[in-house]
Amino acid sequence: xxxxxxxxxxxxxxxxxxxxxxxxxxxxxxxxxxxxxxxxxxxxxxxxxxxxxxxxxxxxxxxxxxxxxxxxxxxxxxxxxxxxxxxxxxxxxxxxxxxxxxxxxxxxxxxxxxxxxxxxxxxxxxxxxxxxxxxxxxxxxxxxxxxxxxxxxxxxxxxxxxxxxxxxxxxxxxxxxxxxxxxxxxxxxxxxxxxxxxxxxxxxxxxxxxxxxxxxxxxxxxxxxxxxxxxxxxxxxxxxxxxxxxxxxxxxxxxxxxxxxxxxxxxxxxxxxxxxxxxxxxxxxxxxxxxxxxxxxxxxxxxxxxxxxxxxxxxxxxxxxxxxxxxxxxxxxxxxxxxxxxxxxxxxxxxxxxxxxxxxxxxxxxxxxxxxxxxxxxxxxxxxxxxxxxxxxxxxxx
DNA sequence: CCTCCACAGGAAGCGCAGGAGT
DNA sequence: ACTCCTGCGCTTCCTGTGGAGG
Numbered sequence: 001x002x003x004x005x006x007x008x009x010x011x012x013x014x015x016x017x018x019x020x021x022x023x024x025x026x027x028x029x030x031x032x033x034x035x036x037x038x039x040x041x042x043x044x045x046x047x048x049x050x051x052x053x054x055x056x057x058x059x060x061x062x063x064x065x066x067x068x069x070x071x072x073x074x075x076x077x078x079x080x081x082x083x084x085x086x087x088x089x090x091x092x093x094x095x096x097x098x099x100x101x102x103x104x105x106x107x108x109x110x111x112x113x114x115x116x117x118x119x120x121x122x123x124x125x126x127x128x129x130x131x132x133x134x135x136x137x138x139x140x141x142x143x144x145x146x147x148x149x150x151x152x153x154x155x156x157x158x159x160x161x162x163x164x165x166x167x168x169x170x171x172x173x174x175x176x177x178x179x180x181x182x183x184x185x186x187x188x189x190x191x192x193x194x195x196x197x198x199x200x201x202x203x204x205x206x207x208x209x210x211x212x213x214x215x216x217x218x219x220x221x222x223x224x225x226x227x228x229x230x231x232x233x234x235x236x237x238x239x240x241x242x243x244x245x246x247x248x249x250x251x252x253x254x255x256x257x258x259x260x261x262x263x264x265x266x267x268x269x270x271x272x273x274x275x276x277x278x279x280x281x282x283x284x285x286x287x288x289x290x291x292x293x294x295x296x297x298x299x300x301x302x303x304x305x306x307x308x309x310x311x312x313x314x315x316x317x318x319x320x321x322x323x324x325x326x327x328x329x330x331x332x333x334x335x336x337x338x339x340x341x342x343x344x345x346x347x348x349x350x351x352x353x354x355x356x357x358x359x360x361x362x363x364x365x366x367x368x369x370x371x372x373x374x375x376x377x378x379x380x381x382x383x384x385x386x387x388x389x390x391x392x393x394x395x396x397x398x
Numbered sequence: 399c400c401t402c403c404a405c406a407g408g409a410a411g412c413g414c415a416g417g418a419g420t
Numbered sequence: 421a422c423t424c425c426t427g428c429g430c431t432t433c434c435t436g437t438g439g440a441g442g
Binding site for chain 1: 430431437438439
Binding site for chain 2: 325326327347348351367375376377
């Protein structure tokens with residue numbers, strides 16, 4: 001049975017390269033960001049503490065890949081210059097999704113510094129361990145906090161990491177924060193904000209041409225020769241650019257399209273596989289995003305999907321197309337909530353939900369301008385109406 | 399031009415849960 | 421075991437804002 005699989009024809013040469021987690025050698029269209037990061041981190045080479053850096057950009061804009069790449073290059077350079085410096089410059093990447101408190105991140109850091117696990121020790125002991133290491137080695141520690149908005153005690157964490165620098169004469173700690181949440185910065189304590197955002201960097205979404213080139217580059221290495229049609233790449237790029245300019249979805253799209261081609265035992269990936277893949281990928285993304293949302297927010301999205309599916313739009317505009325008023329969505333939402341015997345939230349809080357959905361890209365909102373009554377929010381679905389509707393119906397058990 | 403409508407968004411406050419202190 | 425504190429999710433109240441319609 002396994003042999004059968006081995007001999008099966010596949011379009012993939014090296015599937016890993018197509019995966020969104022793979023970090024390629026060159027990162028196209030991120031030259032400016034790379035230069036900025038290098039400028040910020042340059043003092044590290046001469047063992048001077050660099051400024052803190054805050055990186056913002058939507059998902060799939062290459063934030064994580066870029067920072068990892070630059071840090072790797074920096075370590076290489078340092079190694080070449082002087083092998084002894086290697087121990088004195090520590091770069092440390094952590095994702096706050098799995099390590100969502102100051103204690104957990106510090107614990108991970110000590111584990112890396114000492115190759116020893118300090119689980120069970122008190123928070124202050126672990127903190128002192130980190131300080132001791134830096135003092136003893138006169139080291140520079142660069143901490144990358146990815147998805148920093150998920151850190152529960154951010155203000156405290158940033159404050160103590162920064163304060164550590166006051167206790168240290170030589171060397172120090174620099175923080176690189178990464179977030180895809182626009183509102184995040186505004187929620188911070190002003191002191192945290194000013195120290196974390198000493199330098200800021202924005203990663204804009206990719207446009208269709210840029211995505212196409214990224215896909216072409218990956219496809220060249222990841223697929224067997226002539227196994228992807230050029231138009232299929234263009235289509236995948238166009239789909240993703242249209243939605244979010246997200247390289248991650250573009251790659252997922254390509255990967256799924258390859259899978260579908262293999263399933264159908266086709267020799268190459270064409271437009272139709274990409275189209276089919278789009279539905280699968282959208283489902284995956286929606287399921288992923290809504291699974292963490294509270295039930296009430298899911299109901300709001302469900303209402304939007306229902307109205308869109310039934311074509312009960314509030315108004316049709318020249319530049320925006322068919323859109324919904326937030327007021328109409330609120331009425332629909334209240335209707336659904338009452339059906340299951342629960343009470344709906346106030347309009348004020350409802351708007352908060354709308355903003356949250358917008359943040360996740362599940363819906364697209366615009367402020368009403370000319371031709372629309374007063375000031376209201378115009379809402380469109382971010383993904384296909386039927387897919388969104390079906391996924392939510394399932395999740396909510398309706 | 400004025401008023402009204404439909405909504406935005408800030409501020410304050412409320413009840414609750416969970417953690418820290420004692 | 422107790423109180424106290426704090427953050428969270430949410431409501432209520434209030435002050436804009438800008439097009440629609442008289």
